[in-house]
Amino acid sequence: MTEDSLPRIVGFLCKWCSYAGADLAGVSRLKMPASLVPIRVMCSSRVNPLFVLKAFLSGADGILVTGCHPGDCHYQDGNYYTRRRFALTQKIFKELGLEADRIRLSWISASEGKRFVDVVTEFTENLKTMGKNSIKAEIFL
Amino acid sequence: MKGKIITSQNGLNQAIKGILKSLLEKGLFDAILVPTRVPSGESFVYLLIKDKNLIESCTPLPPIMPIQGARALRELTRLGKTSLKILCVMRPCEVRASVELSKLKQVNLENISFMSIDCPGAFILKDYINDPEKFDKLYQNTLKDWEGENIRPSCNICVRFSHQDTPADIHIGKIGMKENGVIIVPLSTQSNELLSKIDIECTQETTEWQTGIKEKLQKKAENRNKAFSELKGNVSGMENLNNFFSNCINCHNCMRVCPICYCRQCFFDSSDEVRIAAENYFSRAQNKGGIKFPTDMIFFHLGRMSHMGISCIGCGACEDACPMDVPIAQVFEFMADELQKMFNYIPGRDREEQIPVLIYKEDELHEYEDMEDLK
Numbered sequence: 262m263t264e265d266s267l268p269r270i271v272g273f274l275c276k277w278c279s280y281a282g283a284d285l286a287g288v289s290r291l292k293m294p295a296s297l298v299p300i301r302v303m304c305s306s307r308v309n310p311l312f313v314l315k316a317f318l319s320g321a322d323g324i325l326v327t328g329c330h331p332g333d334c335h336y337q338d339g340n341y342y343t344r345r346r347f348a349l350t351q352k353i354f355k356e357l358g359l360e361a362d363r364i365r366l367s368w369i370s371a372s373e374g375k376r377f378v379d380v381v382t383e384f385t386e387n388l389k390t391m392g393k394n395s396i397k398a399e400i401f402l
Numbered sequence: 403m404k405g406k407i408i409t410s411q412n413g414l415n416q417a418i419k420g421i422l423k424s425l426l427e428k429g430l431f432d433a434i435l436v437p438t439r440v441p442s443g444e445s446f447v448y449l450l451i452k453d454k455n456l457i458e459s460c461t462p463l464p465p466i467m468p469i470q471g472a473r474a475l476r477e478l479t480r481l482g483k484t485s486l487k488i489l490c491v492m493r494p495c496e497v498r499a500s501v502e503l504s505k506l507k508q509v510n511l512e513n514i515s516f517m518s519i520d521c522p523g524a525f526i527l528k529d530y531i532n533d534p535e536k537f538d539k540l541y542q543n544t545l546k547d548w549e550g551e552n553i554r555p556s557c558n559i560c561v562r563f564s565h566q567d568t569p570a571d572i573h574i575g576k577i578g579m580k581e582n583g584v585i586i587v588p589l590s591t592q593s594n595e596l597l598s599k600i601d602i603e604c605t606q607e608t609t610e611w612q613t614g615i616k617e618k619l620q621k622k623a624e625n626r627n628k629a630f631s632e633l634k635g636n637v638s639g640m641e642n643l644n645n646f647f648s649n650c651i652n653c654h655n656c657m658r659v660c661p662i663c664y665c666r667q668c669f670f671d672s673s674d675e676v677r678i679a680a681e682n683y684f685s686r687a688q689n690k691g692g693i694k695f696p697t698d699m700i701f702f703h704l705g706r707m708s709h710m711g712i713s714c715i716g717c718g719a720c721e722d723a724c725p726m727d728v729p730i731a732q733v734f735e736f737m738a739d740e741l742q743k744m745f746n747y748i749p750g751r752d753r754e755e756q757i758p759v760l761i762y763k764e765d766e767l768h769e770y771e772d773m774e775d776l777k
Contacts, residue, residue, distance in 0.1 A: 310708035311669060311701075318701050320689070331764065341762035348770040349741055349759070350708055356740050357704075358638035366771045380772070396640055400692050401648075402700045 267296045268322035268388035270381070273312065275305045277335035278370045279327035285374030293378040294385045297325065304328065306339035310350040313364055317354075320397030323363050323388045325380070330368040340368070362387065363394065405575070405587040405611070406597070406604045414545060414576050417584040418462040418491070418519065421574075424600040425489060426454040431515070432486035435474060436460045444531050448474035450488070462491045462517075462574075465541040467524040470719045471496030472661035476509050483512035490514060493521045494568040495560070495717040498750025499661040501569055502713050505757050508664045515593070518570035520577045520615075522548050523557025527722040548577055548618060556718025556731045559626040564615045565589060567751035572597065578614010585611045630736050637733055640700075646733065647703055649726040652696040656720035656730050662710045662749075670702050703730070707737055712758055713749045714738035 274280040280301050286293065302308060305328025316324045326347055328340040347366045354361035367380045396402070410417035425431050438449040438460040446464040448471060451457060471492040478484065490500070497516045503509040522544045529552060530537045537552070544550040549558075557563075565573040571593040575585040588594040588604050597604055637646050654670065657663045669675055675698070687693045714734055721731035742748060745758035 311705045314701060314704050314708065318698075318704075319686075338762065341764065342759065344767050344771055345745075345759055345762055348744065348767045349712060351770055352741055352744060353704065353708055353711065353737060356634075356737060357643055359640060359643075368771065398690055399640065399644070400690050401644060401694050402698070 267294055268385055268393075269320075270297045270323040270325055270384060270388065271316040271321040272297045272299045272325040272327065272381075273302050273305065273308045274299050275328040275335075275340075276301055276303050278329035278333065278368075279305075279377065281371035282327075282369045282373045282377040285371065286377045287374075289374050291374060291378045293381050296323075296385045296388075297381050304334070304336055304339040305343040306336075306346070308343065308346075310346060313347075313350055317359070317363065317394070318396060318402060320394050321363075322391075322394045323365065323384055325365050325367065325384060327367045327369050327377075327380070330370055333370060360391065360394075362391065403587060403608050403612070404604050405585045405606055405608045406602050407579070407583050407585050407606050408602075409582045410584050411582055413542075414519070414574070414584055415462050418517075418574055419457055419460065421586065421600070421602070422460075422462070422489070422491065422517075423454055423457045425596075426451070426457065428600055430487075430596055430599060431489040434489045434491065435471075435478065436462055436491040437464045437471075439464070444534050450478065460491075463493070463519045463521070465525050465537055465544075466527055466530045467493065467496075467717070467719065467722070468527060470499060470659065470661040470717055472499035472503050472509065473659075475500050475514070476503055476661075476664065479510040479514070483510040484514070487513050488515070489517055491517045491519070492570075493524075494518045494562055494564065494566075494570070495521070495715050496661075497568050497570050498562070498715045499717060500750070501753055502662060502715060502750040502757075503664065504753065505755075505760075506662075506664060506713070511753065515572075516570040517572045517574065518565065518568050519574045521557070521560075521563045523550075523553035523560065523563070524718075525552050526554050545576070549621075554718050554722065554731075555629070555729065556716060556721060556735060559622065559629050559732075559735070560716060561619060561622050561626060562748075563618070563622065566615075566619075567748050569751060569753055575608070575611045575615075577618055578611050580610075583610075587611075629732060630739070633732055633736050637736075644700060647699060647728060647730075649728050650699050650703070651726055652699055652702070653725060654702070655723040655725065657702075657706055659719045659723040660706075660710065661717065661719065662713045662715070663706065670698070670705065707734060711738050711741045712745075712747065715749050 308326050313324050334340045351361050369377050434451045437446045445468050497518045500509050504511045525537050573587045588597050637643050716735040718731040747758050
């Protein structure tokens with residue numbers, strides 16, 4: 262499979278858990294599709310709905326927001342706010358018929374290198390069946 | 403709920419003016435913020451009145467809403483609480499917007515009281531300024547029948563046109579009342595005492611008024627459901643959405659007049675969004691074959707929706723301000739309705755209630771996250 266046919270996923274990884282989890286996956290030499298473009302954020306609650314929208318409207322096939330498991334946030338409760346905000350954003354996608362499945366929220370801890378690989382692999386497979394994000398070719402936005 | 407029914411030969415506005423005058427005379431309030439017709443006669447502004455003789459010139463319930471009252475109050479309390487006791491005379495949606503803004507720390511409600519009025523809806527701004535005299539006459543009928551053809555679409559689908567979910571102190575009711583009847587309803591114990599100081603003892607039953615509201619509510623709720631189900635088809639999918647907004651000229655008026663959009667600098671006017679190197683546009687154009695200028699029109703609307711949708715009070719100011727007649731308020735109200743239902747939230751209904759995005763529950767919304775182990 263060529264790299265072009267892989268979906269492009271923009272991932273927002275929280276510095277304290279998910280990014281470390283991704284690092285662990287690398288150190289452990291686990292294999293996963295090269296579909297994710299990681300962006301490190303200090304907390305998943307730093308992810309403004311605009312980040313998700315911008316990535317989506319710029320043609321990203323998938324957007325993955327990841328953070329510490331609920332209750333484990335480095336800043337006590339950041340990821341609870343993330344969840345509310347993400348739910349609102351996804352609701353907007355759903356109501357406007359904008360392929361809400363292209364955006365996804367996952368909790369991955371620093372010790373879950375395997376889980377990180379699983380999430381990215383599964384998400385990539387799902388996106389493959391959905392096909393390319395048609396907005397990528399949309400000129401009048 | 404108890405009230406006091408008064409009869410006014412000269413209409414609703416005149417009756418309210420009488421109450422305002424005596425409140426000011428007795429020194430129960432230091433000033434009153436109330437809509438007033440501008441000297442040219444074509445529009446209305448908010449006037450902070452200290453002199454009781456000026457009350458005669460005001461129009462407590464104007465036929466249009468050129469300025470959302472919450473914006474006037476925001477300007478007034480920008481630097482914190484007022485030392486003066488102020489009574490704001492507003493439409494219910496303006497009261498709710500003010501309370502919502504206080505939660506966002508843009509309005510300080512200390513020493514501020516609200517008088518809300520049963521709202522028949524407002525005319526479309528552009529229609530009105532083209533022929534104020536004609537619409538002033540039409541408005542008299544609207545005040546009688548409580549509906550009319552020229553009322554703004556947002557008002558036709560409004561289900562909080564009276565005291566419902568509106569945390570005002572005093573409410574003035576008219577719906578369902580006989581010819582010249584106007585009902586004064588205190589919505590708190592303090593305002594009950596306040597009214598008794600100007601010899602308004604609220605002991606009468608309010609059934610007549612409440613039945614009137616119920617009837618109107620049913621009709622408006624039907625309108626609302628119908629409008630939303632029609633709309634849903636029109637904005638579903640990127641192609642439809644794009645067509646819906648295709649007249650947009652990126653003037654951002656909808657954002658500027660929105661009472662909830664309080665950010666001094668909107669992201670969409672900020673250097674992050676505006677100061678982009680030409681090379682960036684080139685590479686975007688290369689990827690797609692071409693890009694449209696001005697860019698990011700859909701991004702602006704969806705972005706604004708995701709920022710203020712949970713607090714949208716559905717006043718319709720955005721639609722009034724749109725120079726291209728994009729029916730923007732309807733899509734925002736539709737979305738706001740869906741978002742607010744998720745958290746059983748009604749913006750501005752309670753001064754103490756927190757905005758859903760500022761609080762959380764530990765155990766909720768599991769359908770939006772993947773928690774379970776993957777296959």
